[in-house]
Amino acid sequence: MQENDRQWLTLDLLKAAEKFFRARNIDEARLNAEMLLAHVLRANRMDLYLNHNRPVFHRELEEFRLLCRERLRGRPLQYITGEQFFYGYSFTVDERVLIPRPETELVLEHAIERLKANGCTQNRKISVLDIGTGSGCLAVTLALMLPTVDVIAVDLSDGALEIARCNAAKHGVSEKVRFVKADALDPGFSEEFSGKFDMILSNPPYIPEPEWEGLQPEITEHEPKMALTTPDGFAFYHSIAASSSVLLRPKGILCFELHADGARKVSGIVRSGGFENIEVHRDYAGLDRVISGVLAECKG
Ligand SMILES: C[S@@+](CC[C@H](N)C(=O)[O-])C[C@H]1O[C@@H](n2cnc3c(N)ncnc32)[C@H](O)[C@@H]1O
Secondary structure, three states: OOOOOOOOEHHHHHHHHHHHHHHOOOOOHHHHHHHHHHHHOOOOHHHHHHOOOOEOOHHHHHHHHHHHHHHHOOOOHHHHHOEEEEOOEEEEOOOOOOOOOHHHHHHHHHHHHHHHHOOOOOOOOEEEEEEOOOOOHHHHHHHHHOOOEEEEEEEOOHHHHHHHHHHHHHOOOOOOEEEEEOOOOOOOHHHHOOOOEEEEEEOOOOEEHHHHHHOOHHHHOOOOHHHOEEOOOOHHHHHHHHHHHHHEEEEEEEEEEOOOOOHHHHHHHHHHOOEEEEEEEEOOOOOEEEEEEEEOOOOO
């Protein structure tokens, strides 16, 4: 990559970049090289191999070198390319939002299963409140997958709401997802919404503050701290479970993403919020990742 006069071909440049990343201990060196080169050439990864003899022009080479250096400084790949896939859909991301994680796809899958099991079918309007929407990955994908769903998606960050609105527009669901700025920790949170929801869905900040410094620098130096931490890790579960009993219709569903060590405690919070049929689901690594419950009907 350093030879200035050389005419690079796509595959040769890919191999050189992989070697460059590997020598500097960047994980998944080949994938990083592919994603960055595909971004610069406005192509997809497969195109790099289909057009392996395509010459890389000087301007493209300069841009590619710049991006490789950014990656080397630890900026996450997704913020460099401005894109992350979630459930097969492309989401625009930048430093104002958390990069959607694969484990959050399980929250989506489980939410859909629970809505279906609860009798929310294609024939009836379904209303969902997504708390802490970030990039909008849960709200937008839900709207894409369930044609009768309407979502209100809440975040406290203006930057996140801007990105989320852009993602809803990108996928043609702006009519089905309404974005609202609100503070889920405010005691008056539930008063901001009228009507009864079928589901409340949330991947809230759940990393306890003291754990923040121990996370990888790629996270602490680039991802928004407010998207990830709370003082003890449980503030959002307490607050959302308390307001859910007001915001949900009877038999409405509450569905949370979990900190892997939090299932027992969150289960207690959800139960004392008036929920029953509580289920905990594990991710592919065997860690507790999703919890959901059904709001009990008032007796008597
Ligand atoms: C873990 S991120 C989840 C983002 C997205 N839903 C996802 O799953 O990738 C939590 C989100 O909650 C938002 N947030 C933090 N504090 C909040 C508050 N007090 N009220 C509402 N949203 C808040 C953050 O801005 C962030 O977008």
